Amino acid sequence: MIELTLPDMTCGHCVKAVTQTVQRLDAAAIVEVDLPTHQVKIGTTQPAEAVKAALAEEGYPAA
Numbered sequence: 388m389i390e391l392t393l394p395d396m397t398c399g400h401c402v403k404a405v406t407q408t409v410q411r412l413d414a415a416a417i418v419e420v421d422l423p424t425h426q427v428k429i430g431t432t433q434p435a436e437a438v439k440a441a442l443a444e445e446g447y448p449a450a
Contacts, residue, residue, distance in 0.1 A: 389430075390426065391439065393442065397425075401422075406420070408442055412441055415432075418426060418430075
């Protein structure tokens with residue numbers, strides 16, 4: 388399980404974008420979002436660095 392804080396994730400559209408970005412890397416990934424705290428838990432077989440890089444490229448760098 389990868390746990391990240393994404394400060395730029397602020398609304399439902401952001402949640403959808405983050406989820407889609409992760410699922411492009413791993414279609415079977417599980418993404419759990421706590422929007423008020425900007426926390427994301429990601430269950431994936433992909434390496435954490437690959438997930439972080441994809442999210443940063445999409446505009447959601449991890450803090």
